[in-house]
Amino acid sequence: MNNSYNHSLSANSQLVQKSVNRCFDGEQHYYSHQSMSTKTSMTFSIYLPDEALAGRRCPAVLYLSGLTCNADNVTHKAHFQQKCSELGMIFIAPDTSPRSSENVEVPNDERYFVGQGASYYVDAVQAPWAEHFNMQSYIVDELYDLLRSEFPIDSIGITGHSMGGHGALVLGFKFPGKFVSVSALSPVCAASESAWGQAAYEAYFGDDKSLWAQADAAQMIEKVGQQYSSILVDQGAADNFLAEGQLQTSKLQHACEKAKQPLTLRYQAGHDHSYYFIQTVINDHIEHHWRMAQLS
Numbered sequence: 001m002n003n004s005y006n007h008s009l010s011a012n013s014q015l016v017q018k019s020v021n022r023c024f025d026g027e028q029h030y031y032s033h034q035s036m037s038t039k040t041s042m043t044f045s046i047y048l049p050d051e052a053l054a055g056r057r058c059p060a061v062l063y064l065s066g067l068t069c070n071a072d073n074v075t076h077k078a079h080f081q082q083k084c085s086e087l088g089m090i091f092i093a094p095d096t097s098p099r100s101s102e103n104v105e106v107p108n109d110e111r112y113f114v115g116q117g118a119s120y121y122v123d124a125v126q127a128p129w130a131e132h133f134n135m136q137s138y139i140v141d142e143l144y145d146l147l148r149s150e151f152p153i154d155s156i157g158i159t160g161h162s163m164g165g166h167g168a169l170v171l172g173f174k175f176p177g178k179f180v181s182v183s184a185l186s187p188v189c190a191a192s193e194s195a196w197g198q199a200a201y202e203a204y205f206g207d208d209k210s211l212w213a214q215a216d217a218a219q220m221i222e223k224v225g226q227q228y229s230s231i232l233v234d235q236g237a238a239d240n241f242l243a244e245g246q247l248q249t250s251k252l253q254h255a256c257e258k259a260k261q262p263l264t265l266r267y268q269a270g271h272d273h274s275y276y277f278i279q280t281v282i283n284d285h286i287e288h289h290w291r292m293a294q295l296s
């Protein structure tokens with residue numbers, strides 16, 4: 001381990017460092033901690049450029065992952081580290097849901113789009129989910145405050161992929177005071193109208209359609225109106241989930257038009273839903289968040 005830039009946690013930190021790897025001019029770290037929101041241990045990855053390791057405040061971007069993922073998918077496959085190193089940007093990837101462990105039994109579902117790996121970043125209200133599935137509170141309150149107290153973060157932007165793109169849009173527009181920028185990759189744009197989202201919301205919210213509406217990106221944007229000078233969304237034109245109707249990208253475009261929210265929406269020819277696509281456009285997203293942070 002390279003000690004010359006050693007980042008030190010606070011004296012009574014709740015974080016347990018799991019790994020440190022030098023990567024470009026910075027370090028890729030993993031931490032776990034006991035979460036009050038989910039009542040489980042949660043793990044996240046954080047890339048710290050040398051500026052941050054030396055204690056200087058840097059802009060940060062929070063990346064919410066998609067169905068079936070944990071922090072590893074983006075950390076291992078998106079190749080964001082070089083651009084973050086060049087710009088001096090912190091990149092944080094939380095898990096997509098609470099998970100069962102030796103000590104805690106967390107509910108699950110045999111379908112990959114409900115339960116563990118599929119929280120939709122909402123606070124569930126129905127049993128058995130409500131006990132642990134409080135990922136909105138985890139992200140916007142608990143993790144948000146923890147990150148700010150433990151790392152030299154100056155502002156936070158939010159992005160994500162697929163279910164995580166939905167999370168970035170919903171949380172970015174529901175809590176605009178917390179985030180300086182929003183972007184999304186292949187987002188689920190109208191979860192309450194996609195088969196994936198409907199299955200999850202029947203489980204997490206039951207019949208309360210006001211909760212469904214608050215967890216639908218297109219409806220949220222239409223309701224709260226313009227919050228950012230621009231948002232960036234990339235979508236693979238050959239994405240099978242777009243063709244299947246899970247993503248409903250046109251509803252996002254329509255909502256932004258109605259809300260007068262400037263949107264740069266790019267359909268990328270030939271690209272699918274995979275991390276090869278994310279790898280192709282991730283630098284543009286990091287630059288978008290970096291530019292917005294300079295203006296904030």
Ligand SMILES: N[C@@H](CCC(=O)N[C@@H](CS)C(=O)NCC(=O)O)C(=O)O
Nearest residue numbers: 066067068069073112162163274275
């Ligand atoms: N496993 C699912 C697809 C799930 C999926 O595509 N997940 C996306 C996010 S929505 C992903 O990023 N998967 C992990 C990876 O590619 O590393 C299936 O069988 O159709």
